[in-house]
Amino acid sequence: MNVVTADDRREALRTLALKKVGLNTATRDFNLFRIVSLAQRAVGADAARFSIVQDGVMCSICETPEAKDCHVENTRDGLHVLDTGKPYVNQSLTAKPEAEVSGQMLLGQPLEAYCVVPVFSPDRQPIGALSLFSNKQHDAESAESSLELLNIYVRLIEDSLLLRSMSVRDVLTNLFNRRYFEEQARIEWRRAMRMQVPLSFALLDVDHFKLFNDSAGHMAGDAALAAVADVLTQTCSRAGDVVSRFGGEEFSLMLPMTSGKSALVVTEKIRSALNDAGIAHPGTKGRLTLSCGISTARTIEELESGSIDSFLENADRALYAAKGAGRNCSRHFQDIIEEN
Numbered sequence: 001m002n003v004v005t006a007d008d009r010r011e012a013l014r015t016l017a018l019k020k021v022g023l024n025t026a027t028r029d030f031n032l033f034r035i036v037s038l039a040q041r042a043v044g045a046d047a048a049r050f051s052i053v054q055d056g057v058m059c060s061i062c063e064t065p066e067a068k069d070c071h072v073e074n075t076r077d078g079l080h081v082l083d084t085g086k087p088y089v090n091q092s093l094t095a096k097p098e099a100e101v102s103g104q105m106l107l108g109q110p111l112e113a114y115c116v117v118p119v120f121s122p123d124r125q126p127i128g129a130l131s132l133f134s135n136k137q138h139d140a141e142s143a144e145s146s147l148e149l150l151n152i153y154v155r156l157i158e159d160s161l162l163l164r165s166m167s168v169r170d171v172l173t174n175l176f177n178r179r180y181f182e183e184q185a186r187i188e189w190r191r192a193m194r195m196q197v198p199l200s201f202a203l204l205d206v207d208h209f210k211l212f213n214d215s216a217g218h219m220a221g222d223a224a225l226a227a228v229a230d231v232l233t234q235t236c237s238r239a240g241d242v243v244s245r246f247g248g249e250e251f252s253l254m255l256p257m258t259s260g261k262s263a264l265v266v267t268e269k270i271r272s273a274l275n276d277a278g279i280a281h282p283g284t285k286g287r288l289t290l291s292c293g294i295s296t297a298r299t300i301e302e303l304e305s306g307s308i309d310s311f312l313e314n315a316d317r318a319l320y321a322a323k324g325a326g327r328n329c330s331r332h333f334q335d336i337i338e339e340n
Contacts, residue, residue, distance in 0.1 A: 015054075047106060047133040050119070051131065092138070178246050184254065185242075186308065199257070201315045263296060321336050
């Protein structure tokens, strides 16, 4: 029997919090970099970094060039910041040496002082840290004043994450919006080409949704879309999967490192889960259902010769075929091609 530990729960909450703000190791956010650079200059540090924790490891999101050789966030004291929610400061490694940190170099000189300040997500989960590094010792008074100043920049990062969360989310369903989906699709497309792994897309459409709205009203229709979104979120739980509201009653999935056969398994799980949810469709006198269309870039050749748009178009054609096959089913574009 698998035992879920407190560490497992913390990690799960952090992963969920990161997903809500659309942060991962591929994120490139100029506003966050600007805040980190300003924090470095404000306290007179030699280097700075904003990191997030993924799978128990602090991973850099943005850093000043001088920070690349310092990795104190993954030491015991650095990671302890995430568990306590309190900053850690070592103002002089000469006076208070640390085995995991002493010996690290900064700008060709030994690292002498650093601090790690926790960063919280909008739902108050500690998800990362702002770290500052110096090759000069700091006295207690200057370290304390620097920490007070850094708290201002941590708040700026947290405010930026809140705005980021609002900008990448659909208001009704709380799923990612289409703009974020397309942004992440470009990242995953490049990764699939580099790693030579399959990448699957799926488009899902609520069946007879206009009839639902006509029968029950738009307020009930909005509630139904939110319920479908909950099913999608619970079913597509892998860290790399991206679920979005594509528009109206249409949703999209991006499934990295997923074959066409495996993608079909995912969409069938979604259909089954929605059926189990038992959402009544007043227009058809049955249950709310989904039709699903899938396309998969299977080889490096298909990735190089195709595009995200072309594979989404293929998924749309497969969705159209699923509608034509009686709805409430999944079709893969490749199967349609082989049938014809």
